[in-house]
Each structure stands twice: as structure tokens, then as C-alpha cells.
Amino acid sequence: MAKNKLDATGFKCPMPLIMVTNTLKQMKIGESLEASANDPMFIPDIKAYCEKVGDASLDSFIEDKDVTIAIITKKF
Amino acid sequence: MKEQKKEKMSLILFSGDLDKALAAFHLSTGATTMGMDSCIFFTFWGINLLRKKENKVAVKKNFIDKLFGSMMPKGPTDLKLSKMNMGGLGTKMMKKIMKDKDQVSLDTLMKTATDAGVKFIACTSSMEMMGICKEELIENIELGSVATYLKESIDADIRLFI
Numbered sequence: 001m002a003k004n005k006l007d008a009t010g011f012k013c014p015m016p017l018i019m020v021t022n023t024l025k026q027m028k029i030g031e032s033l034e035a036s037a038n039d040p041m042f043i044p045d046i047k048a049y050c051e052k053v054g055d056a057s058l059d060s061f062i063e064d065k066d067v068t069i070a071i072i073t074k075k076f
Numbered sequence: 077m078k079e080q081k082k083e084k085m086s087l088i089l090f091s092g093d094l095d096k097a098l099a100a101f102h103l104s105t106g107a108t109t110m111g112m113d114s115c116i117f118f119t120f121w122g123i124n125l126l127r128k129k130e131n132k133v134a135v136k137k138n139f140i141d142k143l144f145g146s147m148m149p150k151g152p153t154d155l156k157l158s159k160m161n162m163g164g165l166g167t168k169m170m171k172k173i174m175k176d177k178d179q180v181s182l183d184t185l186m187k188t189a190t191d192a193g194v195k196f197i198a199c200t201s202s203m204e205m206m207g208i209c210k211e212e213l214i215e216n217i218e219l220g221s222v223a224t225y226l227k228e229s230i231d232a233d234i235r236l237f238i
Contacts, residue, residue: 011180012177012178012179013102014105015188018188048110049110052110052111053111
């Protein structure tokens with residue numbers, strides 16, 4: 001169960017990703033973040049971030065029609 | 077872990093239009109989020125984005141500079157769309173649409189960019205041409221010249237002119 005939670009619903013690109021990275025900065029290595037957003041580009045954004053920066057990984061995500069929930073783990 | 081030289085994006089914001097400024101700030105904020113260094117070089121009409129809404133510091137200016145200054149937008153909230161402005165109606169409508177669709181406004185985006193560490197550089201020769209003093213501009217910006225821009229851009233991986 002992720003200890004850290006972030007609700008980025010009601011925000012559109014690029015805000016959800018900015019909010020996620022800001023939260024990641026405050027987290028410790030190995031901790032997970034449960035982030036929810038309703039921006040359609042949320043998962044592609046997170047994927048691109050993880051691939052490019054590499055300090056976090058997208059473990060899993062659930063895409064619903066209203067909200068997307070992503071579990072992200074901080075790697076270093 | 078990919079440990080290499082930090083990538084960089086340098087952007088020239090020449091236009092003082094709402095839509096173009098939005099694109100510039102979206103890109104630069106996105107770049108810092110993706111772990112890149114990012115800077116915006118404000119020149120010509122772009123300088124208007126850095127102007128304070130209200131300037132309390134008295135500045136001495138000649139008549140032309142004053143007139144010119146009063147006709148140009150002051151800060152991000154004053155900007156107009158580059159197309160379909162329709163005497164301000166189009167801009168008003170676009171701002172409403174943005175709000176309804178959860179898009180952040182330009183001034184919030186500008187603040188986000190500053191917080192994210194985007195470097196703002198104001199072109200001094202443009203300022204002089206348009207009769208704008210540094211007292212009229214917001215804080216935490218750097219004043220620069222062509223050389224400053226070139227120094228920032230020579231090793232940049234992405235360079236854009238907006």
C-alpha cells in the first residue's frame with residue numbers, strides 16, 4: 001500500500017506531472033506514490049518521465065473513464 | 077542511472093501574444109520537469125510579460141517612452157490572442173474556455189515555471205528600445221544581451237524561437 005498520495009484531478013497537462021515530480025522530490029528512495037489524475041495524457045507523461053529521467057518507475061496503473069491512478073516508486 | 081551532462085532547452089520568446097507565451101511556458105516548465113535545464117530569453121514584445129502590473133517605483137521617462145509603455149500590455153494577464161482576438165472578445169472567451177477545461181492560466185503557469193527553476197533573461201537592448209526600465213520588471217530575472225543568449229544556447233540541446 002502506497003504511503004504517499006497525490007490527487008491531481010482537475011489539473012491538465014503539464015500540471016499533473018509537475019505535481020508528481022514535486023512529490024517525488026520529497027519522498028525517500030523505495031517509497032511509492034499513489035497518484036490520481038483525470039488528464040488523458042497522465043500515463044504517457046509519467047512513462048516518458050520515467051524513461052527520460054529514470055529516478056522513478058511506473059509500477060502499475062488503472063485507467064478508468066473518470067480518473068487514472070498510477071503507482072510510482074522512487075528508485076534513487 | 078543515466079549519469080551524463082544535464083540536457084538544456086533555450087527558448088527565445090519574441091512574441092507578446094497569449095497563445096504563444098502559453099506554448100513557451102508549457103514547454104519550458106515541461107523541460108525542467110523532465111530533468112532538463114531551461115531558460116527563456118525575453119526579447120521585443122516578449123519583454124511585456126515581465127512587466128509588473130503596478131509599478132510603485134518612480135521612473136523617469138520621456139514622453140514617447142511613457143506613451144509607448146502605456147500602450148503595451150503589463151504582465152501575463154494583459155496579453156491578447158494572436159488570432160481571433162476580435163477586440164478582446166476572443167481572448168476573454170479563450171480564458172473562460174481554459175478555466176472551464178481545467179487549464180492553468182498564464183500567470184499561474186509563469187509562477188510554476190519560476191518555481192520549477194526556469195531561468196528568465198530579459199534582453200536589455202529590447203528594453204531600451206521600448207523604453208522599459210529594470211525597475212518596471214518583476215524580480216528574480218537576469219538582464220542579458222546577445223552574448224548572454226549565445227552563451228546559454230551554444231550548448232543547448234533544444235533551441236526554439238517563439
